[in-house]
Amino acid sequence: xxxxxxxxxxxxxxxxxxxxxxxxxxxxxxxxxxxxxxxxxxxxxxxxxxxxxxxxxxxxxxxxxxxxxxxxxxxxxxxxxxxxxxxxxxxxxxxxxxxxxxxxxxxxxx
Amino acid sequence: xxxxxxxxxxxxxxxxxxxxxxxxxxxxxxxxxxxxxxxxxxxxxxxxxxxxxxxxxxxxxxxxxxxxxxxxxxxxxxxxxxxxxxxxxxxxxxxxxxxxxxxxxxxxxxxx
Numbered sequence: 001x002x003x004x005x006x007x008x009x010x011x012x013x014x015x016x017x018x019x020x021x022x023x024x025x026x027x028x029x030x031x032x033x034x035x036x037x038x039x040x041x042x043x044x045x046x047x048x049x050x051x052x053x054x055x056x057x058x059x060x061x062x063x064x065x066x067x068x069x070x071x072x073x074x075x076x077x078x079x080x081x082x083x084x085x086x087x088x089x090x091x092x093x094x095x096x097x098x099x100x101x102x103x104x105x106x107x108x109x110x
Numbered sequence: 111x112x113x114x115x116x117x118x119x120x121x122x123x124x125x126x127x128x129x130x131x132x133x134x135x136x137x138x139x140x141x142x143x144x145x146x147x148x149x150x151x152x153x154x155x156x157x158x159x160x161x162x163x164x165x166x167x168x169x170x171x172x173x174x175x176x177x178x179x180x181x182x183x184x185x186x187x188x189x190x191x192x193x194x195x196x197x198x199x200x201x202x203x204x205x206x207x208x209x210x211x212x213x214x215x216x217x218x219x220x221x222x
Contacts, residue, residue: 006153033210040118042199042214043154058209090153092210098144099201099210101153 006091006102012110021076021105023091031094032074036060036087049074078107085109118197120217129187133200133213138181140202145174145185148197195220
């Protein structure tokens with residue numbers, strides 16, 4: 001079945017560690033996005049990519065990094081520079097006018 | 111930023127009532143709009159979309175209205191059911207700025 005797969009579903013990070021969240025899609029979409037969602041709040045854009053080997057910062061890119069080496073993959077790295085990384089992270093891909101979302105990764109700092 | 115980290119407003123309705131969820135969008139250049147439903151712990155799911163050349167679009171039990179003059183979007187859910195309880199987000203997009211921007215969302219609570 002076509003769709004977007006995020007992994008892992010739950011992730012725990014120690015202080016000072018970098019962690020990478022995976023996002024894979026088999027929908028052949030060019031555009032992919034990463035959003036952060038805090039409890040009881042809306043979605044905030046971290047990074048987005050319109051095409052392979054190109055990506056743009058969103059509204060809250062500080063402390064995060066991404067790569068887009070393949071069309072189907074858009075991993076997000078949460079670096080130690082991100083001071084408050086505990087949140088729900090959502091990956092999406094966009095085809096024309098519709099965005100398809102993964103089921104999210106819940107990251108907790110321990 | 112284009113979306114603000116505010117706490118979600120809540121709309122409480124009785125089962126069987128019609129619900130209206132509102133959204134103010136930010137960019138007059140946006141030319142398509144999407145409503146999403148997000149259940150707890152899950153990713154958002156597409157409900158319905160509308161282009162800027164339309165004022166109204168209907169789906170199954172849902173209607174989206176677009177007022178470009180005041181940059182306002184609404185989602186109407188007919189005969190609301192307990193399974194409709196979720197957070198609803200509107201999103202705006204444009205080919206020219208090439209990214210999808212989300213509103214802050216509204217929590218819909220449906221009582222039996």
